[in-house]
Amino acid sequence: MTLAVTPQSADRLQYSLQLVQRLIERQRELEAPPRSDDGEPGAASARENLAELRDKLAQLHPADIARVLEALPLEDRLLAWRLIEPLRDGAILLEVSDAVLESLVEAMAPGQLVAILAALDTDDMAELAPHLPRHVVYEAMGRLDEEARGQLQEVLSYEEDRVGALMDFELVKIRADVSCEVVLRYLRRFDELPNQTDKIFVTDEAGRLRGVLPIRKLLVSDPEAMVADAMATEVVSFHPDEPALDAAQAFERYDLVTAPVVDERGALLGRLTVDAMVDVIREEGDSEVLNLAGLKEEEDLFAPVMDSVRNRWAWLAINLCTAFFASRVIGAFEHSIAQLVALAALMPIVAGIGGNSGNQTITMIVRALAMGQMRTGQAGRLWRKELGVSVINGMVWGSVIGAVAWLLYGNVSLGLVMLAAMTLNLMLAATMGVLIPTLMQKLGKDPALGSSVLITACTDSGGFLIFLGLATLFLL
Amino acid sequence: MTLAVTPQSADRLQYSLQLVQRLIERQRELEAPPRSDDGEPGAASARENLAELRDKLAQLHPADIARVLEALPLEDRLLAWRLIEPLRDGAILLEVSDAVLESLVEAMAPGQLVAILAALDTDDMAELAPHLPRHVVYEAMGRLDEEARGQLQEVLSYEEDRVGALMDFELVKIRADVSCEVVLRYLRRFDELPNQTDKIFVTDEAGRLRGVLPIRKLLVSDPEAMVADAMATEVVSFHPDEPALDAAQAFERYDLVTAPVVDERGALLGRLTVDAMVDVIREEGDSEVLNLAGLKEEEDLFAPVMDSVRNRWAWLAINLCTAFFASRVIGAFEHSIAQLVALAALMPIVAGIGGNSGNQTITMIVRALAMGQMRTGQAGRLWRKELGVSVINGMVWGSVIGAVAWLLYGNVSLGLVMLAAMTLNLMLAATMGVLIPTLMQKLGKDPALGSSVLITACTDSGGFLIFLGLATLFLL
Known part of the structure; x- marks a missing residue:
């Protein structure tokens, strides 16, 4: 299912936020018990207003809805949250701040949470799991297939600040002994390549990383050329036990978009992507500021x-x-x-x-x-x-x-x-x-x-x- | 010219730094005037030691050399700097902190600086130019061709904290009325695609942006399909006058790798890349911390x-x-x-x-x-x-x-x-x-x-x- 969501510039996001706030205010007014001296029937226009609010939210990108929810006081936030298409809940929960995530999770039934969790990719599940009740995570895990469950358990076994906890398993693997032409044909069989795919990982029969084939190399290579000749063998890779901040700094130093995670035997476990690393860099800056100011963690602006x-x-x-x-x-x-x-x-x-x-x-x-x-x-x-x-x-x-x-x-x-x-x-x-x-x-x-x-x-x-x-x- | 440079993990970088420091210490000892009571000839081993130091530096990635230079006291820093292959100077200057950049620029002759500057890409020149003496920038500009000079002047015309100042002009443009097959053939004519190319920009005859063709779509598209059908038309784009921080936050929200910069008429001016945005996010966090601590700007640790x-x-x-x-x-x-x-x-x-x-x-x-x-x-x-x-x-x-x-x-x-x-x-x-x-x-x-x-x-x-x-x- 594709949704018509438009990413927005900062100004337009600010404008969307104000629009949502106005619609919610209006809703509160329309839903207020009618005063005896005005006989206007408010129910119909309240429904219309609500539909308008729902449409507006449906047009926003999940990350933008997250910003909007963060800027709303608790009761307004929950009103907006209930109007959002349930299929998008997961994508939004992944984007909100921890404090706001908590307020939304509190308002949801365990069944809803299980459904949301089970619909996510493994790495997204792993990101959300620590913030959800244990029994919800277990139940969602039960719905996964063997491979995905193994991956999830692996990711959850690492501390939050380690590379392993941020691993992503959606990646394209190929062998070294095929031609670039074959690789291009193989890629065409995908419905869509994983997000942020800037390189393809080359592994041997034992699953060990042999090199990477950057897409920008693949596209200019002679189709006859073998992957073994076109691939780069000097690869920046990370160990799952490494601090995530070290990896993020390496992404910054070497301008990486993705990088492989390998264990001590060289086996490819997963990959890191720049969007996760950007979050690490921002969170590091945040925690330094919060620490200097004497706050334990980022607060929900409208927290009780x-x-x-x-x-x-x-x-x-x-x-x-x-x-x-x-x-x-x-x-x-x-x-x-x-x-x-x-x-x-x-x-x-x-x-x-x-x-x-x-x-x-x-x-x-x-x-x-x-x-x-x-x-x-x-x-x-x-x-x-x-x-x-x-x-x-x-x-x-x-x-x-x-x-x-x-x-x-x-x-x-x-x-x-x-x-x-x-x-x-x-x-x-x-x-x-x-x-x-x-x-x-x-x-x-x-x-x-x-x-x-x-x-x-x-x-x-x-x-x-x-x-x-x-x-x-x-x-x- | 390709250089054998190995990106390194945080631990190995730390180890490289210590090795360089030891080699420099040793150099200082070997170059010290021999005491009368020991007749050992130090000149030969001083030369050997210097060669070892030079080799070690040659093996490091420019970004890693930047970290090493930042960690060295001024006199050691200049000793190391003089041993670095001049062709790599530009890439390193782009990576060091402002305070360290200043200390290195002070130690160089104007002629050297002009040569370094003239060898860079337009967006890199624009990044370095504000830190160099004016006459150096003018002289380097004189060596550019018409198009590059125009681009550089455009970038330099924006304030440092605006999108326009961070624009990159290396991008791939295509027309909408060709097939994906043609695009793939066109791409093969490049020696190498620009860094971080995750999408191709689709423009009309007037240079206006019509859409973008993500590489990950292109690779799975039917070769017969037309670009006009395969491309995305809902594009996050930025205006050169927008604050760079707003753009960086949009990169973070929408997990972007690159994005087009367009003027008010919709003409494609250049692109933004995630590595520049990561720098913006980190610098924002830094300046907040420095501000809270009462420092005007980041200091060279070994500043006078x-x-x-x-x-x-x-x-x-x-x-x-x-x-x-x-x-x-x-x-x-x-x-x-x-x-x-x-x-x-x-x-x-x-x-x-x-x-x-x-x-x-x-x-x-x-x-x-x-x-x-x-x-x-x-x-x-x-x-x-x-x-x-x-x-x-x-x-x-x-x-x-x-x-x-x-x-x-x-x-x-x-x-x-x-x-x-x-x-x-x-x-x-x-x-x-x-x-x-x-x-x-x-x-x-x-x-x-x-x-x-x-x-x-x-x-x-x-x-x-x-x-x-x-x-x-x-x-x-």
């Missing part, structure tokens, strides 16, 4: 309040602990503050600039480690460089703010303590900014995780300690 | 100290201003702090949690606006939701920290003020978190720019004001 609270509480709690620790550092100097209250007003400046500068350093180091641009052995060299940057920044900005403090409070020593504290806290920020991610990496942990919270904790507590400590020593 | 200072000073200066403002808010309450010093220790907690929570809200809203998932008209609804989240978080965490303050200072009113201040500051954070990006969007500005700094400024100053204000009213 309690869902949002759950998504955010962990980082808030950690932040509370570090803030409390910093507060105790200040508490230790209460006697000094009581004697010179200006200290209370000035101390957040020292801590704040330190946090800002530390975040700059740690972000650079974390990225360099993730890209493989930095070995932990180079930490010393980078530390010296960061110290240089921090001393210059400390002297410059410390002088500025020190001078302001001097003018404001008429106390030159206070200005000098400001200058010294700023410089020392920036040096601390540089040191911890290099040390924290390097240590995390050496310990086999993800250097990005919590880096921003950790460095801010160091520069807050450290900044208060340095500033109030120096002030106590030299000013009181 | 002053380059790093320049890249970072702007955000530090802004941060200093907002911190100074917050400090003046505290200054206004110095009298209160002098009477109850505990306030100084507790106030950073209120400000810190507010900043954390505000960053969570603003990140969500900024992302929703960027993805077109949120209209500014929905701000009211989202504000109410965020207020709900902030009241719950404020009551919970405010109670926790209020109880601790009570126990610590034996003052129950102080605990209650803590609770009230926390809740109010989180509500302020939620309000500003929705308001700032929505306003920026309405004013036509990028809602992401500086969002983190702005929200932190609000929650710092606001937090101090709320907490110290309440304390002054109720505790003194």
Whole structure:
């Protein structure tokens, strides 16, 4: 069954979204109980409006419906969802964000979910399965043939962030000892080649990958030429246990469209396609941003309040602990503050600039480690460089703010303590900014995780300690 | 000229990098002036070592050499760069980060740069040109033929973030009134099809796009079938003035490999390819992260100290201003702090949690606006939701920290003020978190720019004001 779906530019998608929103608003108005003073029969026009909404949705590409559903509040989203042709449900569920997927799955009966799942390709089933109730997955699995079930189990056996979990089994395989003419005839027997087919995989009788025949080579080859001569044997291939992000970076480096996945014996297991890799790259960027902002995962914009609270509480709690620790550092100097209250007003400046500068350093180091641009052995060299940057920044900005403090409070020593504290806290920020991610990496942990919270904790507590400590020593 | 270059997995790339680093270290040792007490002649083995390094580099893919160069300190980078076959320079320059590109360009003579530039395809020239001295670009342009010069000028006429700037002119065009058999014969006359060719563009005599013929359709079509019948006429196409990010998101939504660029009259100007779109998606994620961390642009890890200072000073200066403002808010309450010093220790907690929570809200809203998932008209609804989240978080965490303050200072009113201040500051954070990006969007500005700094400024100053204000009213 083909559906008339039109892909859209960003502007037209925005326009479609607004149209859907207007139709839904109108539907709500038409369905509202009629007020006694107007006798207009709303039922007929409500049906018409609903039909218009259904038509509009039917014209949209599944990926565009996904964007529309994500932009609708929960009750509107479910209204639209119920109007969508059930055959398209699977394609749409594959496109929505995890949070929205959850809200749609909750609204569906297990029977519906089984039907949707069973209609998908193996790799799409594998993508959806982790988000569905276990019994639904088992029941859908029961409907598969032997081969597909084996493939699904294989894909599901890998962690989500591994190449194996993103494998696609729809690919074209040929032997090396046939001519290009034969290959072209063989291809013509397909109804349609698998999506994104840019190369054909050449295997031997044992199923081992011997090479790949790029379509763009095949099309310009002499029909008489043998595949063995036309194929490329230097192939970028991936192992199913490799991190998906490594594969995505290789796709980016080598401008790949598809690439084979092979096991340690060289047997062709499946392929990776660029669209899955684009998702990996975007999700990586997303998770970095969410992490920096203190969110556990991407949120449904219209999630119930309690869902949002759950998504955010962990980082808030950690932040509370570090803030409390910093507060105790200040508490230790209460006697000094009581004697010179200006200290209370000035101390957040020292801590704040330190946090800002530390975040700059740690972000650079974390990225360099993730890209493989930095070995932990180079930490010393980078530390010296960061110290240089921090001393210059400390002297410059410390002088500025020190001078302001001097003018404001008429106390030159206070200005000098400001200058010294700023410089020392920036040096601390540089040191911890290099040390924290390097240590995390050496310990086999993800250097990005919590880096921003950790460095801010160091520069807050450290900044208060340095500033109030120096002030106590030299000013009181 | 073909070069034996092997694409590599992440592990092997890491290994290659270490090998290059070792060879360079060894070179430095061998070239060091011999100490008087050891008469070993180092010149011969230095030459051998250099040859080994040259060979190793020659075996690497240009994109891998780019990664290696990025991971080398400046002097080592230039040593490696000089050993690379000049014919490959262009391909490598296209792959390195902007900061590293600058360091390499600085080390090259204008004549070399002209030669490199003139050897590239038009779209690659256009990519490199903005990073090169103007006179180099003009000289290279002079060496192009009429058509290529026109194409280059066209591409360069668009802003960097527009579709037009990323156009590629290497594509296959056919007419609609020929058979698939003829198309296949036509294709066979090419030496090689353009990279990533997944579709052929069908144009009329006026050069207007009539449709596209996906290769995967062509290969399964009856050779007798006419292109007009086999081609797809519903095509996702882009206008050169469209934002590149919109096009990249469309590539992601519709799993595209290539797509046509057409002007308002429907004339085919060029095409976009997925590898350029992957770069756009990654750069978007990068710039969000850099922005959140307060870096102007991606840094060369081994940049001279002053380059790093320049890249970072702007955000530090802004941060200093907002911190100074917050400090003046505290200054206004110095009298209160002098009477109850505990306030100084507790106030950073209120400000810190507010900043954390505000960053969570603003990140969500900024992302929703960027993805077109949120209209500014929905701000009211989202504000109410965020207020709900902030009241719950404020009551919970405010109670926790209020109880601790009570126990610590034996003052129950102080605990209650803590609770009230926390809740109010989180509500302020939620309000500003929705308001700032929505306003920026309405004013036509990028809602992401500086969002983190702005929200932190609000929650710092606001937090101090709320907490110290309440304390002054109720505790003194």
